[in-house]
Amino acid sequence: MKEPWFKDSVVYQVYPRSFRDSDGDGIGDLRGITAKLDYLKALGVDVVWLSPVYQSPNDDNGYDISDYRAIMGEFGTMADFDALLDALHARGLKLVMDLVVNHSSDEHPWFVEACKSKDSPYRDYYIWRAPREGAEPNNWASAFGGPAWTLHEPTGEYYLHLFSKKQPDLNWENPQLRQEVYALMRFWLDKGVDGFRMDVINMISKAPGLPDAPVTAPQRRWQVPGPLVFHGPRLGEFLCEMKHEVLSRYDLITVGEAPCATPEHGIQLTHEEDGFLNMLFQFEHVDLDTDPALGLGKWGLKGLDLLDLKATMSRWQRELHGRGWNSLYLSNHDQPRPVSRFGDDGRWRVESAKMLGTFLHLLQGTPYIYQGEELGMTNVRFDSIAEYRDIETLNLWREAVHERGMDPAQVMAAIHAKSRDNARTPMQWDDGPNAGFSSGTPWIGVNPNYREINAQRALADPGSVFHHYRRLIELRRTLPVVVHGRYELLLPEHPEIYAYTRTLGAERLLVICNFGSGTPRCELPEDFSFDRPELLIANYPVDEGSDIRSFTLRPYEARAYRL
Template identity: 60%
Template sequence: MKKTWWKESVVYQIYPRSFADSNGDGIGDLKGIISKLDYLKKLGVDVIWLSPVYKSPNDDNGYDISDYQDIMDEFGTMADWEELLAEVHNRGMKLIMDLVVNHSSDEHKWFIESKKSKDNPYRDYYIWRPGKDGREPNNWASAFSGSAWQYDETTDEYFLHLFSKKQPDLNWENPTLREEVYKMMNWWLDKGIDGFRMDVVNFISKVEGLPDAPSEAGKKYVSGHEYFMNGPRIHEFLQEMHEKTTANYDVMTVGEMPGVTPAEARAYTAEERGEVYMVFQFEHVDLDSGPDGKWDLRPLKLADLKENLSGWQKGLENIGWNSLYFNNHDQPRMVSRFGNDGKYRVESAKMLATLLHMMKGTPYIYQGEEMGMTNIRFENIEQYKDIETLNMYKEKREQGIPHEKIMESIYVKGRDNARTPVQWDDSEHAGFTTGTPWIEVNPNYKEINAKAVVEDKNSIFYYYQNLIRLRKQHEIIVYGGYDILLEENADIFSYVRTLGDEKLVVVCNFYDQEPTFHLPDDIRFTKSELIVCNYAATEGSVEEFTLKPYEARVYLLK
């Protein structure tokens, strides 16, 4: 396995709107991020991933870009961004940018031109089709509810939007469009960024003809994902993109790829293929979803999580690379979802961090995770801001589903759970802003905030700091092999990492019970050292011990 800096790194994701506000307008900004860089340096992260800061009408919080080479007014100026890059680099950290090229904003100059006429030079930058039998060109559903097609009177045709109708899909079949994208990517790379996180990048190749998806009872529109996820030319497009951009720089790339399997991820991330360096997959964060999708709640089964994460660990073992995450801007808060955000909030947050950071792959921390921020329960739907949540609520109310039932799904799965402002201290609005925040702060900020965790040596913050430090000290954490232990145990997620003569035994109690761990007899060693534990007093040797609720232990064996 080739050694690279991005395999050895820990990435911290910043969602700028909710991170830190420097000017009191209630919206996080670039100067706010600059003011908190020393906090991130203290935490020990190597790479900052910046969610979109480009010009945007903000229909989908910046993932609808109207100018790829300018900064959103609310976030600051290009000079502010250049200062941010310099300050990140001055502290020995790296900066990666979000790349959103499956779609643009409908306010992008390309789309404004594209819809003017059928023979406009920009027409084929997007996917236009005539209607069929007086309705949309096909029956695909948008990820944000309703049809994936929007009618435009000017030319009497429809354009495809897999997301919001203000996010028209770009036409990757057009080589001129592809060259424009590569030119833009190189412009940022020449500015000195350290790579890209690529938004839904496995959607860019659509099946020729855009056929109807198999109909589903009671649904007018259905997901056509089999016609655009991992499409026919996807590997060709990604290889071309790599060759013309990132291959010429010492950078990292991570492709967000819904619906990707370990077998497909091997093809995407195999070093000799030159596509992306790692992928974000979603299987593990779909395990608590029922047959009707993310809003259809079901409890997570530990057996499913073990099988899934182990499958990815083994699946990419010697080919490709995993990204490791439980949180991001689209997912609810990890400790509320997979842990216990009440009595055992601190212990379960540390346990989940241990489970993830000791696996093989590059760990990603989402802002606030390192202080144990939790989900939010707003009383009124009006307090929510996320387009996906609001569209879903409207659609389900129209179907007669009671408000209370829909709200339960939002409390568990809504994207705004991750988007409430970062809780910096116990002052008004959690120190996020001197103004009125764009979305309300979680009321638990008095207890859960950065000031409190930095002052408490036993806090989640210092636990993360230690996990990051250990990664730098022990090569086995980065490059060791992975094997599941106690596969049938209903309470404990345990695995062993192996590199040369060393072994790392990771033991995580997923619940508030007190199970006993027995080390399998075939694991031999002459000495053992407990290098991580989320409880102060621990008893028992590595061979056998009883775990406290949500306890995590890591032993280094030689």
């Protein structure tokens, strides 16, 4: 049986607002993306995932959709979208769209109609509750801070919004709402779109009765609802219906964003025979540098313990092997830059960016590259909160500094480390004005290091992060063991070295990565046998005849051998 095409693929995520501006208004657009497709083809990726370009008031940068069948004017027209899709397909590239159906915008016609009367046929498209003792229906917190409920005074009821108050949650218990969702999915698939990335899809089924969340942060009035909104009792039923109505009728790729997912959820949702989606975005590995005890959610900073990363990644690799499929990522539009987060964005920027790419791309699963990752782009450190645009970041500042009286310097340090705007500064194309992103004033500031870190310079340098990523993608193309091989962790207790093997029949890969700036000695187990190691890729010059059973690694060194 032929393996599904998504297993061999590498996906590149484009954040349209920050990728390339074609008309000088400071906002990236569809024509700007089309103009840069040859760059993506040169990198070697197979699929482009486009963050939302639908009509939106832009409260949460497009994840609040007011018309699922229209293009936001800032990005262009439907004709521009069709031209982009045709240009992608002409180059053999596929297109994945964002599907945002846990919530809509409060400016969507459904919600506008729902607000007119409790008897509106659209009222039940959303989740409404009467006040409880004159206040919110429960103690749930919004992911963006504050309560997850807003009172609609004309009708005297609260509506649920697990994100911004301008993002009311859709009521998936309503079968008519579900049919509306399936219809809009078919609209884009019939246009020729090749799949969907499904935003917080594991939140569409909530706990029956919407009970209070356990009090885990006594100092805060609103509590994170956690398991009450993740993987609810009807999630499988809803996704099964979606698969029957839509997904099974097209040859497409599907990835579900699934906060708080476990490997068990991964198997349940992505099993080739009994599952519903091709893969999940799980969050365990990108939550490892957060300290929940600080009571700041993701903003509570702690250093990464490599043993934790090994345990988490190994569990997902082992448990999904042959039973599901992994998505592989270290960055996206919601995450800080990996070279700043898990590597060294100073002296060892190039080496650590290459190491992180090697580590990720040679695991089992479908790799995702976020725009600029292939250049080793770094976090930005804006001096003032006024320079930030992300609603989550701005809400944190207001709540932590103005309402809780926290030290502004401490809060700004967390923002520098974890703000979503780290990933949203403009793509750095060259060393000209605004990094070649726009001839106008960019909607958010350009990272000042663009003169050193940019695509033009990377393409001209054979030793760049870009060309290292290109070679990693070529290995996936040419070596079936990279795609299908079984994973095994080596040196599980080593605090600096992450080493693993991939095995398919008689073929085996050995991957060795130094996750620090030290020079640890790599000593392979005595019972680890191999013959004639062939170096496939490295981020330092390596003597072909050097001993690999015992050697000293250089800072952030990475090597991969075929044994």
